[in-house]
Amino acid sequence: MSWPLFLARRLAALVAVLLVASFLVYGLLYLVPGGPMAFLLGNRSGSPEQIAAIRHEYRLDDPFLIRYFGWLGDALRGDFGQSLVYRQDVSDLMSTRLATTGLLVLYATVIIVVAGVGLGVLGALRRGTVDAVISLVNSIFLATPTFVVGVLLVIVFALGLGWFPVFGPGAGLPDRLYHLTLPAIALSLGSAAFLARITRASVGEELRREHVETARSRGFSQSHIVRRHVLRNASIPVVTVTGLTVAGLIAGSVVVENIFALDGLGSLLVRAILQRDFAVVQGVVLVLVTAFVLINLAVDVCYSLIDPRLSPGEAT
Amino acid sequence: MSNDLLVLDQVRLDIPAGRDWRTLVENVSLTIAPGEAVGLVGESGSGKSMTARSVLRLAPPGARLSGRIEFDGTPVLDLGPRDLRALRTRRIAMIFQDPRAHINPVRSIGDFLTEAMVTHLSVPAREAHARAVRLLADVGIADGERRMRQHPHELSGGLLQRVMIASVLAVEPDLVLADEPTTALDVTTQSEVMAILDDLRRERGMAMLLITHDLELAAATCDRIAVMYAGRILEVQSAETLVQTPRHPYTTGLMVSRPSIDRVAHRLPVIAGRPVAAFEAGAGCAFQPRCTQAGPECLTGRPPLRELAGAHVACVRAEES
Numbered sequence: 001m002s003w004p005l006f007l008a009r010r011l012a013a014l015v016a017v018l019l020v021a022s023f024l025v026y027g028l029l030y031l032v033p034g035g036p037m038a039f040l041l042g043n044r045s046g047s048p049e050q051i052a053a054i055r056h057e058y059r060l061d062d063p064f065l066i067r068y069f070g071w072l073g074d075a076l077r078g079d080f081g082q083s084l085v086y087r088q089d090v091s092d093l094m095s096t097r098l099a100t101t102g103l104l105v106l107y108a109t110v111i112i113v114v115a116g117v118g119l120g121v122l123g124a125l126r127r128g129t130v131d132a133v134i135s136l137v138n139s140i141f142l143a144t145p146t147f148v149v150g151v152l153l154v155i156v157f158a159l160g161l162g163w164f165p166v167f168g169p170g171a172g173l174p175d176r177l178y179h180l181t182l183p184a185i186a187l188s189l190g191s192a193a194f195l196a197r198i199t200r201a202s203v204g205e206e207l208r209r210e211h212v213e214t215a216r217s218r219g220f221s222q223s224h225i226v227r228r229h230v231l232r233n234a235s236i237p238v239v240t241v242t243g244l245t246v247a248g249l250i251a252g253s254v255v256v257e258n259i260f261a262l263d264g265l266g267s268l269l270v271r272a273i274l275q276r277d278f279a280v281v282q283g284v285v286l287v288l289v290t291a292f293v294l295i296n297l298a299v300d301v302c303y304s305l306i307d308p309r310l311s312p313g314e315a316t
Numbered sequence: 317m318s319n320d321l322l323v324l325d326q327v328r329l330d331i332p333a334g335r336d337w338r339t340l341v342e343n344v345s346l347t348i349a350p351g352e353a354v355g356l357v358g359e360s361g362s363g364k365s366m367t368a369r370s371v372l373r374l375a376p377p378g379a380r381l382s383g384r385i386e387f388d389g390t391p392v393l394d395l396g397p398r399d400l401r402a403l404r405t406r407r408i409a410m411i412f413q414d415p416r417a418h419i420n421p422v423r424s425i426g427d428f429l430t431e432a433m434v435t436h437l438s439v440p441a442r443e444a445h446a447r448a449v450r451l452l453a454d455v456g457i458a459d460g461e462r463r464m465r466q467h468p469h470e471l472s473g474g475l476l477q478r479v480m481i482a483s484v485l486a487v488e489p490d491l492v493l494a495d496e497p498t499t500a501l502d503v504t505t506q507s508e509v510m511a512i513l514d515d516l517r518r519e520r521g522m523a524m525l526l527i528t529h530d531l532e533l534a535a536a537t538c539d540r541i542a543v544m545y546a547g548r549i550l551e552v553q554s555a556e557t558l559v560q561t562p563r564h565p566y567t568t569g570l571m572v573s574r575p576s577i578d579r580v581a582h583r584l585p586v587i588a589g590r591p592v593a594a595f596e597a598g599a600g601c602a603f604q605p606r607c608t609q610a611g612p613e614c615l616t617g618r619p620p621l622r623e624l625a626g627a628h629v630a631c632v633r634a635e636e637s
Contacts, residue, residue, distance in 0.1 A: 210417040217372055217412075218432050218487075219404030228431070229420050307422050308467040 006312035010300060014293050021289040022075070026068050029278045071282075080283035085275050090283040093268065098287065101264035103176060104256070105249045107184035108191075113242060115192040120199025120238075124207065125226065134196065141193035146252070150186035150259035157182060166260075183260045187253060191245045198241045202234040209233070235306055243299035247292045321523050322348040322371065322491060327383035329366055329547075331376055338595040340366045342547040344383075345621070350490065353517070353524040355534030355555070357570070358544035359591040364527045367544070368493045371525070372404055388490070405436040409489040411513070413496040415476035419468045426464035429483050436487070451482040455512050474505030481513050485520070492517060492524045498533070510537060531570050535559045543567050546602035547594025548618070553627040563629040565609045601631070609633055 055061050062070070074081065080090035123134040141149075158166040164182045206212065207230055215225045254266025265284055272280035304311045329341040341363040348354050358364045366375065373392065375381055385392040387407065395403060412418035419428055429448035433439040439447065445464065452460035455478040468476055477497060484492055497513060498506040514537045517524050528534050534541050535555045543551040543564060551564040562568045569587040589606040600615035601607070607614065613632050621630045 210412065210414065211420040213374060214410075214412060214418045215420070217374055217404060217410040218483075219401040219406075220431075220435065221401065224435065228423075233420065233422055308424075309421065309469050 010297055017293050025282050025285045081279040083277050083280050085277045090279050097265045097268050101253055104180050107180050108188040109246050111188040112192045116195025117199050120196040121203055123200040124203035138193040138196050141189045146255050149189050150256055153182045153186050183256045187256045195241055199238050202237045206230045206234040239302045243295050247295045250291050320347040321350045323386040325384040330380045332378045340547055342594050344549055348523050351521045351523055353538040355526045355538035355541040357531050357534050361593045362544040363547035364544045365495050368495055368527050407489055408491045409484040410493040411480055411497045414500045415480045421468050425466055425479055432487055451485055455482045473501050477509050492522050495527045546592050546597045551629045563627050563634045564631050565607050566603050
């Protein structure tokens with residue numbers, strides 16, 4: 001199998017997953033007790049004319065599949081319908097928030113990878129005091145919930161020391177990054193600690209492999225062995241965990257967004273669910289599913305680049 | 317003694333096991349002259365692999381290595397990290413038992429072969445590549461250019477072991493430590509690989525310490541053979557005389573328990589009992605519980621290695637057998 005074929009197959013699978021997911025997202029809202037009419041009317045009891053008008057506006061009289069394909073066709077063109085609460089296009093509501101959440105998740109990912117892999121490798125190579133201290137700090141970070149970390153960061157670094165703003169997303173890229181620093185740290189600490197554990201175990205295991213003994217017997221220095229024979233071999237579980245973590249962060253960012261008053265995708269989703277704003281729920285969930293699937297594709301491609309045994313492009 | 321390439325003198329290796337120490341190698345003394353091939357024969361757990369690793373100080377972490385190991389006049393156990401690396405890069409090279417586990421699976425064959433040349437000998441990448449292709453041809457791999465681009469999982473075990481041999485030849489060491497180089501291979505490729513290793517070693521005048529459990533293989537390729545049991549050397553003789561007149565009952569047992577194509581046996585004679593490691597052995601001769609010749613004198617103290625008609629043997633009753 002060659003690289004183009006491999007990618008084509010992966011992309012086809014991706015489209016299939018998205019299709020199923022979109023069907024579930026759209027369909028599940030109709031399984032909720034009361035059906036869409038209850039959402040739309042809320043606690044009011046509408047007159048027959050009102051009900052008929054709503055049914056017509058939302059095409060509720062059409063068969064389910066026709067409605068679904070209509071919605072899917074619009075969604076493919078970037079039109080997710082109108083929010084019932086804001087009376088705005090869902091795509092407009094999502095686009096600004098997507099930028100905030102996307103930047104936050106990206107920022108947190110960088111911190112998670114740099115800190116997690118760095119501390120994990122350090123712990124694996126420096127067994128003893130350094131490793132013990134890192135493990136202890138990791139345990140503390142793993143055990144502390146995000147909202148506690150967030151509040152502590154605000155108290156110490158925003159209110160106490162005044163180094164960072166307390167809330168808001170900022171304007172312009174440098175200012176936005178500055179505003180997102182504390183949220184990104186709050187979002188990443190637990191995951192970074194988790195990744196550090198995985199990295200430490202994986203690197204430690206790889207250091208005991210036979211081929212590393214070969215490298216030692218050939219007189220390579222420790223740093224050469226770590227660079228050439230340990231890090232790449234140990235990176236499969238690290239990439240797996242990073243992918244899953246980042247995918248989880250997109251939805252998990254809601255807590256941090258609330259603490260730091262950031263208007264992100266997570267808080268939009270939670271609010272939409274509470275307000276039964278189901279066009280928004282559908283749109284946001286579809287975006288989250290897409291992000292999840294894309295990250296998994298990226299992880300698979302990484303596997304193939306890291307390990308030739310998993311690679312489609314064999315040099316034969 | 318002074319013209320020996322490698323001298324092992326009273327080498328002992330203990331590894332930590334909880335609060336205790338476990339002895340894996342005990343009182344091993346052995347010499348190898350330049351260009352000489354010495355076989356180190358014994359069952360699993362006899363300490364033969366650990367003896368070879370001790371020469372490169374590749375013992376497991378936390379292990380305690382004592383005695384005297386001298387390579388070309390340099391005491392190996394006193395070397396600093398830099399000198400130890402220099403010894404490993406240029407002077408002594410090791411061939412491992414299972415090439416599939418001992419070659420990095422995510423890097424190409426070309427990487428594996430040129431890595432040492434480029435890193436240690438500062439050979440330009442292009443020249444290292446050409447040299448690696450020539451080395452592959454030397455070990456009987458004709459389509460070297462293609463193999464260089466392949467990865468270990470695309471090669472058979474026999475081919476991989478040839479690659480391992482080529483990588484050892486690349487640095488032209490004075491001594492090759494071959495740790496059961498053919499054990500993980502098919503029987504048909506075993507003799508091929510062994511012949512390649514032996515030919516190229518002789519051509520280049522390299523000495524070899526061959527670790528194997530196959531007495532016949534050692535006799536066919538080595539000048540001298542040392543037989544190990546429970547971390548000790550029981551017998552050292554030239555290969556020819558060892559096969560004709562084994563002095564130690566254990567060596568005799570090893571020789572008769574081997575299947576042969578021209579001798580049909582309904583049931584192979586075996587050495588009763590199971591092999592023990594050095595730390596499991598009792599106070600007397602470690603082989604005594606399994607020995608057919610054992611007498612009461614075998615229970616008092618480990619018999620030392622002593623000279624007997626040109627051979628060295630560690631058995632109090634060697635004259636009688």
